[in-house]
Amino acid sequence: MSVAVDTLSAEAVDRHVRGRFGKPCLYEPECESTQLLLLGSELPEGAVAVTDHQTGGRGRLGRRWEEPAGTSLLLSVVLHPPPERHLPELTLVGALAAAEAVEGATELTAQVKWPNDVMLNRRKVAGVLADLRDSTVVLGIGINVNQTRDQLPLGGPTEPGSLRTITGRTHDRAALAGSLLFRLERIYDGWRHGGLVDLYPEVGARDFLRGRRITVDGEPATALQILRDGRLELETDAGVRRVIESGDVRHER
Numbered sequence: 001m002s003v004a005v006d007t008l009s010a011e012a013v014d015r016h017v018r019g020r021f022g023k024p025c026l027y028e029p030e031c032e033s034t035q036l037l038l039l040g041s042e043l044p045e046g047a048v049a050v051t052d053h054q055t056g057g058r059g060r061l062g063r064r065w066e067e068p069a070g071t072s073l074l075l076s077v078v079l080h081p082p083p084e085r086h087l088p089e090l091t092l093v094g095a096l097a098a099a100e101a102v103e104g105a106t107e108l109t110a111q112v113k114w115p116n117d118v119m120l121n122r123r124k125v126a127g128v129l130a131d132l133r134d135s136t137v138v139l140g141i142g143i144n145v146n147q148t149r150d151q152l153p154l155g156g157p158t159e160p161g162s163l164r165t166i167t168g169r170t171h172d173r174a175a176l177a178g179s180l181l182f183r184l185e186r187i188y189d190g191w192r193h194g195g196l197v198d199l200y201p202e203v204g205a206r207d208f209l210r211g212r213r214i215t216v217d218g219e220p221a222t223a224l225q226i227l228r229d230g231r232l233e234l235e236t237d238a239g240v241r242r243v244i245e246s247g248d249v250r251h252e253r
């Protein structure tokens with residue numbers, strides 16, 4: 001089944017834009033990736049690209065982000081962060097905003113799986129990707145909104161879910177876009193002023209991996225916590241405490 005349950009357009013998103021994030025809003029019915037619509041552009045901070053379908057949706061480390069047309073929120077935003085900030089933290093900024101937007105839409109508690117996933121009922125419902133070019137960051141957020149169970153990708157390390165498979169109802173993507181942009185602007189402004197330390201209570205409270213069995217680039221370990229600087233603290237099965245800034249982290253289901 002592949003039904004578009006709502007329509008997405010620049011005008012539909014505009015109706016839900018409440019702050020400076022979302023201005024301007026570029027909409028393409030289909031594109032390779034919303035990241036590519038913005039990378040290298042001269043657009044101001046808060047400019048956004050959205051689409052109904054990506055033919056080459058990108059995850060981290062060369063992976064793919066896949067969705068059937070008309071089911072998802074696929075959005076990228078231009079950021080011009082201050083040079084003193086630590087840019088890898090922006091992935092967590094995006095994940096926290098996506099988690100809050102998902103919570104607003106579902107009235108469930110979402111969690112952040114370090115470094116870039118949003119989990120709802122132990123399923124991955126959103127992913128975040130930050131691309132840096134010159135001093136501009138393009139922050140991409142994909143949220144699975146109205147996919148049915150058989151429209152979600154099979155075979156990944158983390159079980160996927162959509163707001164629809166978890167709540168049993170469809171959700172308005174344009175309204176979700178407005179809510180996401182509003183929350184992202186507030187969280188990003190907080191980060192601009194105080195860095196991740198200021199946002200830490202909200203991130204730490206949603207730390208999905210805390211205490212879980214994981215592998216990091218294949219090595220078995222137990223995740224301890226996301227630290228105030230955005231890195232992940234873990235203890236390997238060999239008893240070595242490590243702090244990592246990036247890596248491929250998989251958890252036991």
Ligand code: BT5
Nearest residue numbers: 033057058059060063065066075127128140141142156160
């Ligand atoms: C991510 O990467 O989770 C980042 C995804 C970012 C997507 C947005 S959409 C708007 C913007 N434009 C883009 O081109 N990208 C951004 P990563 O952690 O590497 O996860 C990728 C992995 O998640 C894949 O290898 C699959 O296993 C799995 N996956 C792919 N599509 C998925 C989906 N729709 N839902 C859940 N998991 C998915």
